[in-house]
Amino acid sequence: GGLRVMVVIDQSGSMADDNKLNYAKLAASLFVGSLQTGDQVGVIAFGDTITVTYPLTQITGSSVQNAVIAAINNIQIGGNTNIGDGLNSALNQITRLNPRSCNELIVLLTDGDYNTGPDPMTVAPAIALQGVTVLTVGVGSGISDSGQSVLQSVAARTGGKYFGLSSSFGLLALFFQMWAEGTGNGLLTRAPLTLGPSVSQGASVLVEPGSQSITFGVSISNSAAVSIRDRK
Numbered sequence: 001g002g003l004r005v006m007v008v009i010d011q012s013g014s015m016a017d018d019n020k021l022n023y024a025k026l027a028a029s030l031f032v033g034s035l036q037t038g039d040q041v042g043v044i045a046f047g048d049t050i051t052v053t054y055p056l057t058q059i060t061g062s063s064v065q066n067a068v069i070a071a072i073n074n075i076q077i078g079g080n081t082n083i084g085d086g087l088n089s090a091l092n093q094i095t096r097l098n099p100r101s102c103n104e105l106i107v108l109l110t111d112g113d114y115n116t117g118p119d120p121m122t123v124a125p126a127i128a129l130q131g132v133t134v135l136t137v138g139v140g141s142g143i144s145d146s147g148q149s150v151l152q153s154v155a156a157r158t159g160g161k162y163f164g165l166s167s168s169f170g171l172l173a174l175f176f177q178m179w180a181e182g183t184g185n186g187l188l189t190r191a192p193l194t195l196g197p198s199v200s201q202g203a204s205v206l207v208e209p210g211s212q213s214i215t216f217g218v219s220i221s222n223s224a225a226v227s228i229r230d231r232k
Helices: 013-034 062-073 083-095 120-129 145-157 168-186
Strands: 004-010 040-046 050-058 104-110 133-139 162-165
Touching: 004 013, 004 083, 013 062, 013 104, 013 133, 040 062, 040 083, 050 062, 050 083, 083 104, 083 120, 104 145, 120 145, 133 145, 145 162
Parallel strands: 004 040, 004 104, 104 133, 133 162
Antiparallel strands: 040 050
16 A cells, blocks of 8 residues: 555644745645655644544545645634644544555644643554554744654654754755655654663554565664564
8 A cells, every 4th residue: 555644734823924834835735746646645734623624535646636735725824723633633534444554644734832632642642553653843943842842752652753844945845855754665664662671562563464575674772682573
């Protein structure tokens, strides 16, 4: 299967400052345009409430991509910043479809701290349990230290990455980087695992039916002190 991705865009009032929402729309549109036939993409906008502006849909041609881009461009400013429910809605879009893909991604763009809805950190464990990776993007330079920490933690908990961006140029470049990371041969690199002494750590991996082979790469800083087992 191809990439399955939900783009989650902050439409709260502060996104009007410095044209941040407009830049986010342009970047998201370029990202959607770079996806391939067979990939699946959807879009969610969040303020106080959550709107599925385009449900997760398989790309069968340029007509689908154009429809997704139109939905992105129709997102309007309004409301507070309900990151937690935005993530929940994105996860629901992904998990409602079967069979599941092994390359499932949520791309979250926000310019501020969450100030309504559930704490995003309480949502992250459910996302991680489903094997979905979150890439978080802090747009602009006004995010507080605590807000940035939450975005970093959500990304790390799900095996993703956090990106801080303060310019439209950087935002556009970021989406191409995320596309490359998300679509490289159907694989997405997971974040490092930190192990304490005499501690067992499990890592669940989703495998699509019909797969003929699976390749794992493991880097261990102290290989003499670690053993690896597979349990089928």
